[in-house]
Amino acid sequence: MKVGITASKSDDFSEWYTQVVLKAELADYAPVKGLIVLRPDGYSIWESIRTSLDVKLAARGVRNGFLPVLIPESLLGKEKEHFAGFNPEVFWVTHSGENKVGDRLALRPTSETLAYSLYSKWIKSWRDLPLRINFWNTALRAEIKSTKPFLRTSEFLWQEGHTVHACSEEAESEVAAILELYRETVEGDLAIPVITGRKSEKEKFVGAVYTTTMESMMPDGRALQMGTSHFLGQNFSRPFEVKFADKDNVEHFAWQTSWGLSWRLIGAMIMVHGDDKGLVLPPKVAPLQVVIIPISYSGEEGAQVLAAAEGMEAELLKAGIRARTDKREELTPGFKFHDWEMRGVPVRIEIGPRDLKDGSAVLATRHDGKKSKVPLDGAAVNIEEELCRVQTEMLGAAKRALDGMIHDASSYGALTKAVEGGGFVRAAWCGGLECEEKVKEETGADIRVVPEGGAEGACIVCGGRAASIPLFARGY
Amino acid sequence: MKVGITASKSDDFSEWYTQVVLKAELADYAPVKGLIVLRPDGYSIWESIRTSLDVKLAARGVRNGFLPVLIPESLLGKEKEHFAGFNPEVFWVTHSGENKVGDRLALRPTSETLAYSLYSKWIKSWRDLPLRINFWNTALRAEIKSTKPFLRTSEFLWQEGHTVHACSEEAESEVAAILELYRETVEGDLAIPVITGRKSEKEKFVGAVYTTTMESMMPDGRALQMGTSHFLGQNFSRPFEVKFADKDNVEHFAWQTSWGLSWRLIGAMIMVHGDDKGLVLPPKVAPLQVVIIPISYSGEEGAQVLAAAEGMEAELLKAGIRARTDKREELTPGFKFHDWEMRGVPVRIEIGPRDLKDGSAVLATRHDGKKSKVPLDGAAVNIEEELCRVQTEMLGAAKRALDGMIHDASSYGALTKAVEGGGFVRAAWCGGLECEEKVKEETGADIRVVPEGGAEGACIVCGGRAASIPLFARGY
Numbered sequence: 001m002k003v004g005i006t007a008s009k010s011d012d013f014s015e016w017y018t019q020v021v022l023k024a025e026l027a028d029y030a031p032v033k034g035l036i037v038l039r040p041d042g043y044s045i046w047e048s049i050r051t052s053l054d055v056k057l058a059a060r061g062v063r064n065g066f067l068p069v070l071i072p073e074s075l076l077g078k079e080k081e082h083f084a085g086f087n088p089e090v091f092w093v094t095h096s097g098e099n100k101v102g103d104r105l106a107l108r109p110t111s112e113t114l115a116y117s118l119y120s121k122w123i124k125s126w127r128d129l130p131l132r133i134n135f136w137n138t139a140l141r142a143e144i145k146s147t148k149p150f151l152r153t154s155e156f157l158w159q160e161g162h163t164v165h166a167c168s169e170e171a172e173s174e175v176a177a178i179l180e181l182y183r184e185t186v187e188g189d190l191a192i193p194v195i196t197g198r199k200s201e202k203e204k205f206v207g208a209v210y211t212t213t214m215e216s217m218m219p220d221g222r223a224l225q226m227g228t229s230h231f232l233g234q235n236f237s238r239p240f241e242v243k244f245a246d247k248d249n250v251e252h253f254a255w256q257t258s259w260g261l262s263w264r265l266i267g268a269m270i271m272v273h274g275d276d277k278g279l280v281l282p283p284k285v286a287p288l289q290v291v292i293i294p295i296s297y298s299g300e301e302g303a304q305v306l307a308a309a310e311g312m313e314a315e316l317l318k319a320g321i322r323a324r325t326d327k328r329e330e331l332t333p334g335f336k337f338h339d340w341e342m343r344g345v346p347v348r349i350e351i352g353p354r355d356l357k358d359g360s361a362v363l364a365t366r367h368d369g370k371k372s373k374v375p376l377d378g379a380a381v382n383i384e385e386e387l388c389r390v391q392t393e394m395l396g397a398a399k400r401a402l403d404g405m406i407h408d409a410s411s412y413g414a415l416t417k418a419v420e421g422g423g424f425v426r427a428a429w430c431g432g433l434e435c436e437e438k439v440k441e442e443t444g445a446d447i448r449v450v451p452e453g454g455a456e457g458a459c460i461v462c463g464g465r466a467a468s469i470p471l472f473a474r475g476y
Numbered sequence: 477m478k479v480g481i482t483a484s485k486s487d488d489f490s491e492w493y494t495q496v497v498l499k500a501e502l503a504d505y506a507p508v509k510g511l512i513v514l515r516p517d518g519y520s521i522w523e524s525i526r527t528s529l530d531v532k533l534a535a536r537g538v539r540n541g542f543l544p545v546l547i548p549e550s551l552l553g554k555e556k557e558h559f560a561g562f563n564p565e566v567f568w569v570t571h572s573g574e575n576k577v578g579d580r581l582a583l584r585p586t587s588e589t590l591a592y593s594l595y596s597k598w599i600k601s602w603r604d605l606p607l608r609i610n611f612w613n614t615a616l617r618a619e620i621k622s623t624k625p626f627l628r629t630s631e632f633l634w635q636e637g638h639t640v641h642a643c644s645e646e647a648e649s650e651v652a653a654i655l656e657l658y659r660e661t662v663e664g665d666l667a668i669p670v671i672t673g674r675k676s677e678k679e680k681f682v683g684a685v686y687t688t689t690m691e692s693m694m695p696d697g698r699a700l701q702m703g704t705s706h707f708l709g710q711n712f713s714r715p716f717e718v719k720f721a722d723k724d725n726v727e728h729f730a731w732q733t734s735w736g737l738s739w740r741l742i743g744a745m746i747m748v749h750g751d752d753k754g755l756v757l758p759p760k761v762a763p764l765q766v767v768i769i770p771i772s773y774s775g776e777e778g779a780q781v782l783a784a785a786e787g788m789e790a791e792l793l794k795a796g797i798r799a800r801t802d803k804r805e806e807l808t809p810g811f812k813f814h815d816w817e818m819r820g821v822p823v824r825i826e827i828g829p830r831d832l833k834d835g836s837a838v839l840a841t842r843h844d845g846k847k848s849k850v851p852l853d854g855a856a857v858n859i860e861e862e863l864c865r866v867q868t869e870m871l872g873a874a875k876r877a878l879d880g881m882i883h884d885a886s887s888y889g890a891l892t893k894a895v896e897g898g899g900f901v902r903a904a905w906c907g908g909l910e911c912e913e914k915v916k917e918e919t920g921a922d923i924r925v926v927p928e929g930g931a932e933g934a935c936i937v938c939g940g941r942a943a944s945i946p947l948f949a950r951g952y
Contacts, residue, residue: 031547039609072507096567154546
């Protein structure tokens with residue numbers, strides 16, 4: 001395997017993606033087909049997402065819990081429609097040691113059924129509501145199709161939140177608040193702009209009353225679902241008897257929500273920001289934000305350079321910046337530049353003997369390849385600002401790219417043509433399943449998201465009165 | 477189910493334990509026998525342990541990663557002795573959806589085999605060493621015997637660390653350093669004193685050259701293993717071909733360690749510190765450190781009391797203390813006292829109209845039941861000191877209890893009698909398996925830990941020359 005990325009993002013997107021994942025050492029394939037392993041840099045990005053979301057969730061009163069991975073078949077089957085949706089991809093445990101287990105055990109494809117069978121015991125009265133618990137775990141859904149790290153794997157890291165409310169309005173406002181908090185995380189930390197709205201009836205979560213979603217567009221013109229927040233109404237509280245006594249001691253079925261996002265976000269981040277040199281990491285989630293490269297190692301001069309590099313590293317670490325000096329003597333500065341560029345480190349600092357003389361260093365930013373001088377004195381403040389600029393510019397660039405990939409179509413012919421070119425296509429729709437399915441069948445595009453707001457004019461498929469203007473696209 | 481704890485710790489330890497776990501809402505039973513669920517307070521304690529350990533591990537250069545839960549049978553069987561040890565308790569996946577899987581898939585009982593099959597790809601030269609990766613996940617081992625939350629469950633939260641080194645000495649010093657770091661976490665955060673040393677050959681981890689352990693003593697006289705750190709030598713690097721090229725480009729098999737601790741620590745914490753009123757939490761891991769209870773709610777007076785309570789809450793939160801005001805109007809202060817005592821909150825603050833008048837509040841500490849006055853002005857500083865005192869005193873009390881449960885036996889008869897009374901029994905041993913097995917068979921006691929240092933005199937079983945003075949005990 002060659003060291004650098006040998007595929008071009010524009011020529012062979014799929015090969016480029018795989019190379020970046022493997023060579024930047026974010027992940028690797030596990031011995032079981034469809035499963036991957038996260039190496040420390042990959043897991044560190046997930047930890048950043050988790051920490052960021054945890055802070056926001058805690059502020060809303062959501063707390064974390066733990067659920068086991070094994071769910072009895074009888075319990076999983078309790079909500080029929082839901083079960084039918086997951087059944088084909090469930091992993092089944094049939095034996096423990098030499099013994100056959102009685103009821104087959106499913107590996108958690110999602111935990112609604114397990115969580116709500118417990119909630120029905122835990123919730124007795126209005127005093128116990130709202131109940132908001134989030135679970136950081138993995139979901140297991142057997143992928144028959146080819147694996148793509150972070151995007152299509154049989155086990156994936158995610159979080160699933162499950163809340164219970166006394167009234168429908170509170171639950172619905174929870175659904176919206178969580179989606180907004182997801183948007184803040186994805187745009188704010190991963191610098192990926194999203195479009196929010198609802199899924200169509202056809203595309204909603206099985207068992208939900210409705211599903212809200214945030215969608216983004218990948219550079220190859222295919223849409224990616226970035227996270228969903230579901231209003232479950234009483235669809236689960238009835239079969240699972242999640243009931244509460246109100247202040248007058250009258251029993252009611254509760255109103256519920258569930259919501260999740262997964263490591264798929266890391267896949268999106270790679271695709272949206274990466275380039276032919278490799279990964280480009282937004283500073284907020286970069287395991288290493290600043291790499292310092294001493295340019296000389298020989299003699300007295302080399303010692304001075306190294307001392308300056310280590311001095312800056314200490315200053316940056318003290319300021320809370322994730323920084324490291326690359327002291328590997330057996331490698332050339334040029335090799336190191338390429339290596340850290342491939343790994344997507346947002347800021348590179350070069351310190352050589354000449355820089356030292358005028359008390360400065362060279363600062364190079366990964367996302368735009370620009371170089372500038374930065375004074376050695378008080379470098380932390382400057383570099384902190386620089387990291388902030390990088391984060392902002394990356395979101396700005398991604399936003400412009402997204403905007404350029406949203407097209408309008410006012411006829412079925414225009415829709416077909418636009419879908420072919422990739423990106424989102426905005427077109428009026430009557431809301432009918434038949435029209436939605438016709439588009440899917442003939443163009444391969446789904447309704448990815450139905451943004452808020454009504455529509456005027458006619459459905460571009462059947463000519464009936466338009467109910468909304470969804471975004472159509474081929475998706476991952 | 478009655479609200480408070482109805483069993484006595486001294487009379488019915490097992491029933492008391494279960495009641496505390498369930499009624500303090502740390503955990504609940506899952507629908508599958510042998511599995512439990514963590515409720516937010518239980519999971520929060522685990523998060524505290526994780527955070528504390530993560531900081532210490534990061535300082536040593538250990539980074540976190542992710543491994544999937546499914547391991548192919550062929551891979552798990554690669555180290556024969558290791559496999560034989562786990563085989564009877566492995567959960568097996570045989571189907572995904574309607575399809576039979578080829579090679580059966582084991583749910584991870586531990587990840588040595590999976591991790592090292594990857595390490596053999598990742599490690600090429602001395603530059604890649606040492607490699608230190610830790611995984612926070614769950615292990616699955618089917619428990620046939622009765623379940624005990626946190627102590628005996630078929631799936632448990634733990635961390636497993638796996639490191640690779642260029643020489644034996646470095647690996648062995650890693651084993652020792654990790655055990656020391658475990659000890660700091662358990663004694664420092666959970667206030668549970670431990671005894672460290674090695675496991676006997678019979679009790680070591682299957683596949684290890686030797687196992688180091690930390691052991692503690694529960695109030696019922698049974699020992700509990702609190703964490704282990706294994707020196708694997710080249711036992712795994714040979715079958716898994718974990719090799720590296722040294723600076724002269726000569727290939728060597730690497731030296732490895734693995735180590736883990738689990739949520740069993742939470743079980744130990746409950747047993748060591750709890751009392752007949754319920755849980756007693758060490759401040760460092762308490763989800764809620766201070767509960768503030770306003771004593772009056774009526775009229776102007778009530779409003780003033782509530783304002784003072786909320787003012788203190790804000791001050792404590794600002795100081796980084798986990799505090800909350802219990803504003804439930806429909807419950808009496810007395811009920812609240814009992815409720816929070818059962819949940820183990822370390823410090824309770826009572827604010828009533830009379831307290832307000834002299835600018836103070838009543839502070840009650842859970843571990844010793846003492847009450848004192850604390851000035852409302854600058855309460856955060858006083859309470860912070862109080863939390864520190866509680867933490868220290870809890871460790872001190874547990875240390876005294878442990879010391880009181882270590883007995884010396886200079887004859888086989890004395891050993892038998894001492895084991896019967898519970899606790900650790902220190903006795904000279906020749907190091908022979910036969911003597912160890914005789915003790916186990918006739919008294920039910922294992923060698924829990926062999927502390928460092930040699931021994932003089934004779935083995936209390938066979939009369940041969942003593943090699944060490946292990947601690948014998950019946951265990952969990």
